[in-house]
Amino acid sequence: MVYYRTPMAKVTQEGAAGISPEVMASYEPVIGLEVHVQLKTLTKAFCACSARFGDTPNSNTCPVCLGLPGALPVLNKKAVELGIRAALALHLEVREFPRFARKNYFYPDLPKGYQISMYELPLAIGGYLEIEHDGRTKRIGITRLHLEDDAAKNLHEGFPDSAEKSYVDYNRGGTPLAEIVSEPDLRSPTEAHAYLTALKEVMLYTEVSDCNMEEGSLRCDSNVSVRRRGAEKFGTKAEVKNLNSFRFLQRALEFEIERQIGLLESGGRVKQETRLWSVAAGRTEPMRSKEFAHDYRYFPEPDLLPVRVSAAWLEEIARSMPELPDAKRKRFVREHGITPYDASVLASTRELADYFEAVVRAGAPGKSAANWIQVELLRLLKDAGKEITDSPVPPAEFAALIAKVESGEINAATGKKVFTRMFETGKPAAEIIAAEGFAQVSDTGEIERWCREVIEKNPDNLAKYRAGNEGVFKFFVGQVMRASRGQANPQTVNDTLKRLLA
Numbered sequence: 001m002v003y004y005r006t007p008m009a010k011v012t013q014e015g016a017a018g019i020s021p022e023v024m025a026s027y028e029p030v031i032g033l034e035v036h037v038q039l040k041t042l043t044k045a046f047c048a049c050s051a052r053f054g055d056t057p058n059s060n061t062c063p064v065c066l067g068l069p070g071a072l073p074v075l076n077k078k079a080v081e082l083g084i085r086a087a088l089a090l091h092l093e094v095r096e097f098p099r100f101a102r103k104n105y106f107y108p109d110l111p112k113g114y115q116i117s118m119y120e121l122p123l124a125i126g127g128y129l130e131i132e133h134d135g136r137t138k139r140i141g142i143t144r145l146h147l148e149d150d151a152a153k154n155l156h157e158g159f160p161d162s163a164e165k166s167y168v169d170y171n172r173g174g175t176p177l178a179e180i181v182s183e184p185d186l187r188s189p190t191e192a193h194a195y196l197t198a199l200k201e202v203m204l205y206t207e208v209s210d211c212n213m214e215e216g217s218l219r220c221d222s223n224v225s226v227r228r229r230g231a232e233k234f235g236t237k238a239e240v241k242n243l244n245s246f247r248f249l250q251r252a253l254e255f256e257i258e259r260q261i262g263l264l265e266s267g268g269r270v271k272q273e274t275r276l277w278s279v280a281a282g283r284t285e286p287m288r289s290k291e292f293a294h295d296y297r298y299f300p301e302p303d304l305l306p307v308r309v310s311a312a313w314l315e316e317i318a319r320s321m322p323e324l325p326d327a328k329r330k331r332f333v334r335e336h337g338i339t340p341y342d343a344s345v346l347a348s349t350r351e352l353a354d355y356f357e358a359v360v361r362a363g364a365p366g367k368s369a370a371n372w373i374q375v376e377l378l379r380l381l382k383d384a385g386k387e388i389t390d391s392p393v394p395p396a397e398f399a400a401l402i403a404k405v406e407s408g409e410i411n412a413a414t415g416k417k418v419f420t421r422m423f424e425t426g427k428p429a430a431e432i433i434a435a436e437g438f439a440q441v442s443d444t445g446e447i448e449r450w451c452r453e454v455i456e457k458n459p460d461n462l463a464k465y466r467a468g469n470e471g472v473f474k475f476f477v478g479q480v481m482r483a484s485r486g487q488a489n490p491q492t493v494n495d496t497l498k499r500l501l502a
Contacts, residue, residue: 019262027226027264029257030234031186035199037178037209038150038217039082045149045176046073046116046304053215057169065149065174067112072303075100079176083123083147084309084317086178086208089324090142090199092127096309098146100301108168109152117148117179119298123309129182129202130326131194132344140195141183150175153216172216178208184223184234189253193246196220201325205350213244220249225270226260235260236270240284242277252277256284328353336366345374352388355395362399365406372402376416380423392426393419401429413486414438442489444496447480450488451496454479465501473497 044051047064063071087094099121102114127142152173156166180199186192200218203209211218220243225235240256243249260270275284323331325347332343332353346356352373359369377398381388401422405415410433421432433439454476455462465472480493 019258027261028229029187030184030225031192032184032223033182034221035180036219037203039079039176039178040209041076041078041176044174045076045079051175055171060171075304082208083178085206087124087145088318088321089202089206090127090129092124092145094124094309094314098123098307100304101298102301104297109154115148116301118146122146129198131198133191133194140185143181143183145178145180148177150177189250192253193250205322205325224256226257236272239274240277248277252284338366338370342370355388358395359398362396364399364402368402376419393422397428410438411490447488447492448496450480450483451500
């Protein structure tokens with residue numbers, strides 16, 4: 001291990017420390033992401049084995065995905081269709097004749113001794129994804145999208161003899177993946193986070209993948225380098241693997257950028273290598289050198305028939321595409337009069353967006369529906385550990401409650417109580433209001449009686465108000481609402497109290 005002299009701190013190839021913000025700001029990170037998306041198919045890419053996660057280890061295998069002699073792969077058409085859906089959503093040009101190749105390397109999780117992956121002729125090329133970052137829209141280029149089968153899963157922990165042995169679960173081996181390779185257009189860890197978030201959103205909207213990072217359905221590798229601000233030439237890049245969460249992606253990039261800047265500032269150089277993100281250590285660590293490109297000895301897969309994406313098939317898939325998140329957000333703002341922020345929250349998942357529009361279709365004003373869903377429904381769902389698809393309040397009943405608040409039949413505070421009871425019981429608003437006496441009281445005589453009683457019981461506060469302490473007014477309002485059990489019409493209460501207190 002070589003240490004370099006630096007006025008800031010000692011810096012090694014393994015890490016950096018003590019770099020000033022001024023020095024950090026003089027460098028520009030250059031980041032590109034390679035995202036592996038497991039396609040949402042019932043079976044594997046080239047055989048009929050189940051692609052389901054969580055089954056007994058090594059139970060979903062066959063001669064094809066285990067690479068036994070004489071077994072022949074058969075391409076899963078659904079995997080190609082999902083790949084095309086992803087490509088169309090990312091504005092990629094789908095190739096008419098993509099081609100699979102054998103990527104040869106040896107590792108315990110690769111029973112065939114090669115991976116079937118598109119190389120020279122990927123499924124689609126030349127697209128982009130727009131992200132929102134720091135209040136502006138930025139277009140991130142996408143180089144290519146290609147299909148491949150996944151490797152199996154090496155297990156190095158959790159067994160009595162893990163200190164001496166590793167195990168392999170071949171269930172994952174052969175599941176279909178789409179690898180989406182971005183251009184090196186990302187300039188910060190937060191931009192990378194925004195890009196991966198937007199990509200996940202698109203994959204979920206198009207139902208290409210469930211994107212469950214905990215199950216490995218969405219995995220990410222990052223290529224990162226640094227250069228002086230204003231320089232055109234890229235620096236030497238390092239590839240960072242094992243980024244299995246959004247938080248780890250951002251932390252790993254932050255560490256790696258600082259490490260590389262520290263090396264350059266100390267007079268050293270950045271090695272071209274593959275590094276792993278160590279969750280326990282909170283740092284990237286060397287995995288293997290990449291001074292020279294690895295020779296995978298690619299050649300066309302001889303056991304698969306040629307793939308052809310016809311114009312008719314492409315058009316059929318394009319017609320089935322849903323409205324994408326960005327278009328939906330803009331339409332929500334335009335049609336429903338809500339803010340861009342509200343639209344971004346409500347369109348964050350396809351299910352939430354559909355629920356919001358169902359409430360609006362049932363008669364609720366867009367702004368009111370947006371507020372109620374974000375403040376009340378999402379809070380209760382979070383507390384209950386439920387998803388929007390598990391909401392016990394049907395959209396039509398939600399709209400009926402909002403209508404009662406808007407019309408003044410009940411006030412907003414009572415509406416919140418009623419909604420909580422709707423969420424807890426699944427009963428409609430009208431039934432709960434009738435059973436629990438929640439209807440708003442607008443009778444001026446009854447409200448004036450409550451107001452007079454409160455004023456008579458609080459002569460000290462009456463004197464303060466008449467002496468010029470207008471802040472006491474809120475006290476009187478609160479006492480009247482308490483006396484009415486929250487059912488008094490708030491506007492009538494305000495008007496009556498102002499008249500009586502004067």
